[in-house]
Amino acid sequence: MPATPETIPPASSDGQPTVVVIGAGPAGLTAAYELARRGISCTVLEADSVVGGISRTAERDGWRFDIGGHRFFTKVQRVEDLWHEILSDDEFLVRPRMSRIYYDGKYFDYPLRAGNALRNLGVVEAIRCVASYLWARLRPPKDQTNYEGWLVARFGWRLYRTFFKTYTEKVWGVPVSSMPADWAAQRIKNLSLFNAILNALLPRRNQKEITSLIEEFQYPKYGPGMMWERCRDLVEAAGTKVVMNTRVTRIEHDRGRAVAVVAESDGVSTRYPADHVISSMPFSSLLTAMDPPVPTEVRRAADDLRFRDFLTVALVVPEEAGFPDNWIYIHSPEVKVGRIQNFGAWSPYLVKDGRTCLGLEYFVFEGDETWTAPDEQLVEMAKRELQQLGLVDASSVEAGYVVRMPKAYPMYDETYRANVETLRRWLEQHAPNVHPVGRNGMHKYNNQDHSMLTAMLTVENIVDGAHHDIWAVNVEEEYHEERSSSGPARGGTGRDAPVIPRSAFADDHPVNRVPS
DSSP states (O other), X not given: OOOOOEEOOOSOOTTOOOEEEEOOSHHHHHHHHXXXXXXXXXXXEOSSSSSSGGGOEEEETTEEEESSOOOBOOSOHHXXXXXXHHSOGGGEEEEEOOEEEEETTEEEEESOOHHHHHHHHOHXXXXXXXXXXXXXXXXXXXXXXXXXXXXXXXXXXXXXXXXXIHHHHHHHSSOGGGSBHHHHHHHHTTOOHHHHHHHHHSOOOOOOSSTTOOOEEEEETTOTHHHHHHHHHHHHHTTOEEEOSOEEEEEEEETTEEEEEEEEXXXXXXXXXXXEEEEOSOXXXXXXXXXXXXXXXXXXXXXXXXXXXXXXXXEEEEGGGOOSSXXXXXXXXXXXXXXXXXXXXXXXXXXXXXXEEEEEXXXXXXXXXXXXXXXXXXXXXXXXXXHHTTSSOGGGOOEEEXXXXXXXXXXXXXXXXXXHHHHHHHHHHHOTTEEEOSHHHHTOOOOHHHHHHHHXXXXXXXHSOOOOOGGGTTOSSSOTTOOOTTSOOOSSOOOOOOEEXXXXXXXXXXXXXXXX
C-alpha cells in the first residue's frame, strides 16, 4: 500500500479560508497575489521548476527566450494596473510592434499593407491578385461558414493562398477548409483588401481602429517571466508558499465539496487541506484527478479534450544576422517552421553584446516525430531551414537550444464545447469550491490578460461573495489588439480559436488518441 500522505497545516489562519492554488502561471500567481492583497496566505503547487507557464522566460547559458512571444497590451485597466504594481515603470520597455510575413523570398508587412504587398508580388501577380479579389467580390464562395470561404470572399483566392493558408495549417495541423469562419472574424474581422488599400494610403500612426494595428506595446526588460518571478517573490514575502516540482495527483472531495489536494514531489505525497481550490492545471487533468473518481461519462469528456503543443529552437547568431521584427511569420510551405522570433528585437536584455538569438517556432502534437526528436536533430533542422529560407547561413549559428511547451493551445474541435460543459456541470454539482481559471484551466484560448482577469474575479467570488461569471470573460466579438477610436474600450478583451473537426485528423493522429 502507498504511504499515507503527510498533511500540511493550512497556510492561512485567523478564520480566513484555506486556499490551494494549482499552477504558478499568470492565472495561478495572480490569484495568489489577489489573495495576499486581502491578507490571505495560500499554497501554490507548481509541477514545473519554472514559474510563468507559457509566459515564462526560459534561460539557457545566460540567453533568455520568450516562449511564444508576449506583447504586454491590454484593454483591461485593472490588469494594466497590476502589471505596474508588480514591476516598476522603469522595468518596462516600450517596444515598436513589427511583424512581417516571409513568402517566396520576400517580406510582406503584417497587417497587410496593400502598397507593400502589391510591390512585392510584382506587376503581373499583383494584377492577378486584384482580379482574383474582384472576381471573389462578384462571385463570392457560396459557403463562407469556414475559414477558407470567409477569407477568399475578402481577399480572393490568390492572396488567400499566399498570406493565410500555409501558416494557419502549420499552426493547427488541419486543412483551412475544415476550420470555422468565426476564427477569421476574430483575428482579422475589419481587414479586407479594400481596407488594406485604404490603410496603405493613410499616414502611419498608432492605428487602433483596424484589427491588429497597435504599433507599440510594453515589455518587461528581462521577458515575461520577469513579471511572474517577481510576483512569486511578492506573494512568498506575504506568507504564501510556492511549492515547485510538485505534481497534483488527487483532489479529494466529500459531500459536495473539495476538501484537500494531494501532490507528489520526489516520490513523496503531501496532503494540503483546502476550503477552496483555484486550478489552472489542464481542465481535463483536474477532473481525472478527482477522488472519488468522476462518473464514466465525465471521464470520457475529460479524455476527449485535446491540445496543440509547441516547441522553440533558439539559435545564437551574430547581431547583424537578426532583423528588426519581433517575429516573422513563415508562409513558405517547403519548411516546417511557422514563425521566427528575434529575441533581441523584444529586448536587448534577452541577448548578449554582438549577438542575438532567433527562436524558430514549431507547432506540433506531443508525441509526434518532431516533438520526440533529439535536441541535436532539431537544432540541425532549424539551422538547415534558416539557411533554406535565405535568412542566415547555417555556418553562422554559434549555439542552439530547444524548449518544449506541452499543452500550449487548447484545441477547439466539434466536441470540445459539449465536453467542457459536461466538466463544468459536474464541478458545479459536486465540487463548487473548485474554481478553474486561465487558458488550460478552463480549456479556453485566453490571452495572458484574460487569464489574469479570470483569477481576479474568482478571488472576488471566494472572498467578497461576488457572483462573477468567469466563463463570460473573453466572450465578445472585439479582437484583443483592436481598439475602437470612436469610444472607450470595453472591460473585456476578445480572442477565440478555431473549432476544428476531429474528422480533419487521421484516426491514428495524436489528437485522436485517448491519453494514457
